[in-house]
Amino acid sequence: xxxxxxxxxxxxxxxxxxxxxxxxxxxxxxxxxxxxxxxxxxxxxxxxxxxxxxxxxxxxxxxxxxxxxxxxxxxxxxxxxxxxxxxxxxxxxxxxxxxxxxxxxxxxxxxxxxxxxxxxxxxxxxxxxxxxxxxxxxxxxxxxxxxxxxxxxxxxxxxxxxxxxxxxxxxxxxxxxxxxxxxxxxxxxxxxxxxxxxxxxxxxxxxxxxxxxxxxxxxxxxxxxxxxxxxxxxxxxxxxxxxxxxxxxxxxxxxxxxxxxxxxxxxxxxxxxxxxxxxxxxxxxxxxxxxxxxxxxxxxxxxxxxxxxxxxxxxxxxxxxxxxxxxxxxxxxxxxxxxxxxxxxxxxxxxxxxxxxxxxxxxxxxxxxxxxxxxxxxxxxxxxxxxxxxxxxxxxxxxxxxxxxxxxxxxxxxxxxxxxxxxxxxxxxxxxxxxxxxxxxxxxxxxxxxxxxxxxxxxxxxxxxxxxxxxxxxxxxxxxxxxxxxxxxxxxxxxxxxxxxxxxxxxxxxxxxxxxxxxxxxxxxxxxxxxxxxxxxxxxxxxxxxxxxxxxxxxxxxxxxxxxxxxxxxxxxxxxxxxxxxxxxxxxxxxxxxxxxxxxxxxxxxxxxxxxxxxxxxxxxxxxxxxxxxxxxxxxxxxxxxxxxxxxxxxxxxxxxxxxxxxxxxxxxxxxxxxxxxxxxxxxxxxxxxxxxxxxxxxxxxxxxxxxxxxxxxxxxxxxxxxxxxxxxxxxxxxxxxxxxxxxxxxxxxxxxxxxxxxxxxxxxxxxxxxxxxxxxxxxxxxxxxxxxxxxxxxxxxxxxxxxxxxxxxxxxxxxxxxxxxxxxxxxxxxxxxxxxxxxxxxxxxxxxxxxxx
Ligand SMILES: [Zn+2]
Numbered sequence: 001x002x003x004x005x006x007x008x009x010x011x012x013x014x015x016x017x018x019x020x021x022x023x024x025x026x027x028x029x030x031x032x033x034x035x036x037x038x039x040x041x042x043x044x045x046x047x048x049x050x051x052x053x054x055x056x057x058x059x060x061x062x063x064x065x066x067x068x069x070x071x072x073x074x075x076x077x078x079x080x081x082x083x084x085x086x087x088x089x090x091x092x093x094x095x096x097x098x099x100x101x102x103x104x105x106x107x108x109x110x111x112x113x114x115x116x117x118x119x120x121x122x123x124x125x126x127x128x129x130x131x132x133x134x135x136x137x138x139x140x141x142x143x144x145x146x147x148x149x150x151x152x153x154x155x156x157x158x159x160x161x162x163x164x165x166x167x168x169x170x171x172x173x174x175x176x177x178x179x180x181x182x183x184x185x186x187x188x189x190x191x192x193x194x195x196x197x198x199x200x201x202x203x204x205x206x207x208x209x210x211x212x213x214x215x216x217x218x219x220x221x222x223x224x225x226x227x228x229x230x231x232x233x234x235x236x237x238x239x240x241x242x243x244x245x246x247x248x249x250x251x252x253x254x255x256x257x258x259x260x261x262x263x264x265x266x267x268x269x270x271x272x273x274x275x276x277x278x279x280x281x282x283x284x285x286x287x288x289x290x291x292x293x294x295x296x297x298x299x300x301x302x303x304x305x306x307x308x309x310x311x312x313x314x315x316x317x318x319x320x321x322x323x324x325x326x327x328x329x330x331x332x333x334x335x336x337x338x339x340x341x342x343x344x345x346x347x348x349x350x351x352x353x354x355x356x357x358x359x360x361x362x363x364x365x366x367x368x369x370x371x372x373x374x375x376x377x378x379x380x381x382x383x384x385x386x387x388x389x390x391x392x393x394x395x396x397x398x399x400x401x402x403x404x405x406x407x408x409x410x411x412x413x414x415x416x417x418x419x420x421x422x423x424x425x426x427x428x429x430x431x432x433x434x435x436x437x438x439x440x441x442x443x444x445x446x447x448x449x450x451x452x453x454x455x456x457x458x459x460x461x462x463x464x465x466x467x468x469x470x471x472x473x474x475x476x477x478x479x480x481x482x483x484x485x486x487x488x489x490x491x492x493x494x495x496x497x498x499x500x501x502x503x504x505x506x507x508x509x510x511x512x513x514x515x516x517x518x519x520x521x522x523x524x525x526x527x528x529x530x531x532x533x534x535x536x537x538x539x540x541x542x543x544x545x546x547x548x549x550x551x552x553x554x555x556x557x558x559x560x561x562x563x564x565x566x567x568x569x570x571x572x573x574x575x576x577x578x579x580x581x582x583x584x585x586x587x588x589x590x591x592x593x594x595x596x597x598x599x600x601x602x603x604x605x606x607x608x609x610x611x612x613x614x615x616x617x618x619x620x621x622x623x624x625x626x627x628x629x630x631x632x633x634x635x636x637x638x639x640x641x642x643x644x645x646x647x648x649x650x651x652x653x654x655x656x657x658x659x660x661x662x663x664x665x666x667x668x669x670x671x672x673x674x675x676x677x678x679x680x681x682x683x684x685x686x687x688x689x690x691x692x693x694x695x696x697x698x699x700x701x702x703x704x705x706x707x708x709x710x711x712x713x714x715x716x717x718x719x720x721x722x723x724x725x726x727x728x729x730x731x732x733x734x735x736x737x738x739x740x741x742x743x744x745x746x747x748x749x750x751x752x753x754x755x756x757x758x759x760x761x762x763x764x765x766x767x768x769x770x771x772x773x774x775x776x777x778x779x780x781x782x783x784x785x786x787x788x789x790x791x792x793x794x795x796x797x798x799x800x801x802x803x804x805x806x807x808x809x810x811x812x813x814x815x816x817x818x819x820x821x822x823x824x825x826x827x828x829x830x831x832x833x834x835x836x837x838x839x840x841x842x843x844x845x846x847x848x849x850x851x852x853x854x
Contacts, residue, residue, distance in 0.1 A: 057117075058716070074120070074527050078509070115641070156186070159179070162466040230249035232245060244262065256361065266337060307324050321340075343363075438480055500546075503547045580611040582607070797825055818848055
């Protein structure tokens, strides 16, 4: 047997054996508690990067630990496989999206297998496979049946040259199409929506249950849902019967309204615009038509608005106020109109000042002056003024009183509003899950019957990136008989947002190969919820919110008996690489790939200019990536795993550092040498009474078990757990009892504790110790509390305050005993040498200081 640590030999060997023995298969249901460990599944781009490695290794350590701790573990993997890149590859290279995707999956699966992840590949899912999307379609029909899927007109990004709909990511920062370069227009299309707003309150409320989620993620979700409590008020339009409805969270300021703003798209806009303002208003609407919502509402952009000439009446005081339209008011949000209160709203103050609109104070701080001009908006609570019968009321109480008054008068009421809007799920794309509905002239919108599912994506579709939805061009596919009346009808040609595919995949893993039903209820209720979910913070809002929404809807449909999918969430940090930047260049050109830089003399090879060094998230464009396969070739995957776990706490960003990778490689080599040079034959049974060396080693062993178990419970502090492993290996190296059974206990414990982190080397060395069963099937070690008890302490001996040495004394000795041990010690004998002891100072458990005559 080779005696050198050779990762390249042992890693593939054990991966092969584990696969053959089926060790990572999900156990059948039994008496053991369950644990569901899940990484967010990847998009099959074709290449595994360090960010993936970090994510999956974290989950793998947890899965391996839980198995050793006696849980039956579900640890699956799959592919979020629909989406735009496959379609682009087809357009650019003529490869069919399915072929491109499955090739990438095959490649990434092989890369993943090299990481030694304890995954159950028999439960692999790919969202682009008809076996899977059949059930995505079935679930869509459940939403439709529940009244949670509906159609309405909504704006899309329209490329007028290519005559096609663009995704947001296909529109550049200047609002141009990525392909044709045309200025993108907004166009209204009838599209499908999911009514997530029906669940806004539940989604918000239940965040409180999620104790195992980072606060940051919960806050982001709460802000996205954006609940505000306030009032719905109606302002009559002068000269017409219509009223302008507004929502406000500050009804206490309603007497300070000096104007009303409509969204330019508001149906009342043309009506309230006076003939003399017609031309200016039309020009303004045209100007902002092409702008995205993000551009229109950006905080840092000046707000643009224009008078319509129309007037509205403040129903509270009968005052006539001008009606404007402005870019920052969106028709899709709220009522599509807002009231302007410049004295008490920062944005309104700025807008009114720029437009020369009046500013009227209606709330003042204590000692404030109701008539003094303001230099900025006063947004704090205070006392109501200039508000008729409400004068003198505190603004906090005024809110309720003013709403009550509006309700009595019939022009307003209390209302809760959410920022969350319904989920637009239609995509005018090919590589997605077809929406399973048929349009019939007589029967209307007809769901495809369950027995006809899946509606399969046709394979022979020409993808050019031009023209309408690719499926719309396939007459043979579109034309079908109506499932209700049998007359000629047409299929829906849009596909679903890929976020739908990923909103339920974690449920499918519980019964991944079921061809009869979406999942067996007993199985899904047994495995769910996911006990530990691990993934990137970029999914903090949409994916996690949609998954929670799906779970709640399916619970309400009786398909599940729980309503939160993920019990604990860990959002791992990014992997950053050493990055070279030329400060004299701008844009993408400023990044100089590390592959062309000499680290001992970092200059730009083009210009000779000195480069700046920094750490930045690994990416192709910065040329600062480290390929997982290179690290595996050089050091082995166990070293790579140890490094990503050791270098930073899991939720923090990690800076790639070659020296630290080397450090972990050396550590594994030390463990290798220590274990391979251990000789079991030399072990003699310890006598009943352990020697001091044995006691010290046992304490080190059980301290390691205790600390590592604690580090891996709750917050998963892998970095400190690896440090503890290193401490244990040092204790074994220094132990002066290599022939003791305690030493054997130490060697074995070290491998058991190492197993979740570096599974291959732990397995190899475990077998070299003479074991025949896998290290991964062993029980996690329990702490022997008695081994932790310290029975001796180190006592410092000082003469005249100066430390002269230390002695070992029994723990728990009293002051008199400590003084006696110290006085009798060689140190005291040597330094006192017959001088008169004037005083002895004893600090229990720490030191004894002798004050002697000079
Ligand atoms: Zn019909």
